[in-house]
Amino acid sequence: MTLIKSISGIRGTIGGKAGENLTPLDTVKFTCAYGSWLKKNFPDCKPLVVLGRDTRVSGKMIKNLVSASLQALAIDVLNLDLSTTPTVEMAVILEKAQGGIIITASHNPAHWNALKMLNSDGEFISEKVGKEILDIAEQEESFSFATIEALGGQTFIKNGYIARHIDEILQLSLVDEAAIKKARLKIVVDAVNSTGGLAVPELLERLGVEVVKMYCELNGLFPHNPEPLREHLSEICQKVPDLKADMGIVVDPDVDRLVFVCENGELFGEEYTLVAVADYVLSKRSGSVVSSLSSSRALRDIASRWNVPCYYAAVGEVNVVKFMKETDAVIGGEGNGGIIYPDLHYGRDALVGIALFLTHLAYSRKSVSALRKQYPPYFMAKKKIKYTSQVDLSAVFEALSEKYQRWKPDATDGLKIDFTDEWVHLRKSNTESIIRVYAEAISDKRADVLSEQFLEEIRNFILHQQC
The missing domain is CATH 3.40.120.10 (Alpha-D-Glucose-1,6-Bisphosphate, subunit A, domain 3)
Structure with a gap:
């Protein structure tokens, strides 16, 4: 406990x-x-x-x-x-x-x-x-x-404030209610029996979407692990194509993380939620983009496409928000499916993320899987390793920083090493006694190899400390 x-x-x-x-x-x-x-x-x-x-x-x-x-x-x-x-x-x-x-x-x-x-x-x-x-x-x-x-x-x-929240979203200039209604979408919603089961269907119904509710009971009995990761979402990935739905939407229990499922049952990718929404926002407005150090390079590529700067802050919503204000960013968030749209408020908000994405989808006249294919193909591995209170994490990170000094590691939050075609980010969790290891590369296999390489290096440095 x-x-x-x-x-x-x-x-x-x-x-x-x-x-x-x-x-x-x-x-x-x-x-x-x-x-x-x-x-x-x-x-x-x-x-x-x-x-x-x-x-x-x-x-x-x-x-x-x-x-x-x-x-x-x-x-x-x-x-x-x-x-x-x-x-x-x-x-x-x-x-x-x-x-x-x-x-x-x-x-x-x-x-x-x-x-x-x-x-x-x-x-x-x-x-x-x-x-x-x-x-x-x-x-x-x-x-x-x-x-x-x-x-x-x-x-x-x-319940009244969810309706007011939705009212504010529908008044945003970049949310096109009419275009979404015209697209006549059918969407499956997995809200893990939490308050997303109240908020997401209400938003979608006001946007003229046919909603198929999946785990939208307000009983707090999570039917699967509530973190919206690939390994927990097999059921909705099967249900979307079986029902011939246009897409699926998954939110976490407090509705600040957002994941999409393509019409073919493939995941859009939690990292690409922000990428797609940023692409749409930047097509309408020019300004900087901010995300956390653990977010995909695809966001940087999209920012480059629109000729705007992309900044990376320390992991954590408060850090991203601070950097967004300093750079007057028009869109930001985190690679875990968190969208921060300052025209509404400075907080991760799955509801505004849904409205912006559906507007983007309606304008594109593409399927969700076709929309996904227009973004740079990166693959990410996310792993972790436990440590004890006897471990000197700062010494571990310093040793790794020295070993990879030619790549000019970023020590803003743990240690991030940007290689030519890939990167790895190592950081201490804010809530658990673990080191998180994120690696991104141009293939699934390479991302996995890179993450395992650094897990092994961390183990070796910890063993060296204990000898």
């Missing part, structure tokens, strides 16, 4: 001992730390926090603990209950709230849950703020709670 306290939020498994898992005591402690930080930074008003959750079995319990803790600190709560991460982010913006908390462990299995914390811009808190909140949590004896006269209130809005 695990409790991970990081700058991006509090994530853990349900049950077990306090301090080791996401228990009620830990939930209250870290919520109060966030609320105390909020009151300190907004001393002239009674703060408002937007609260939403995915469908995990533990979600309602955690939501009640969070809401009560905030109210006890004299903070008002706007409770959206079942919602999506991007919808909560939009609600913070539209309500001019001082913050937000999304109760979701994203792609983690059902026995996990988490508190994702937002600032007043509806964006994930910065590293600096995250550290402040963790520091406050260690001084829990300083928490100051409200008297009965000053307790915060709670307002419930069920």
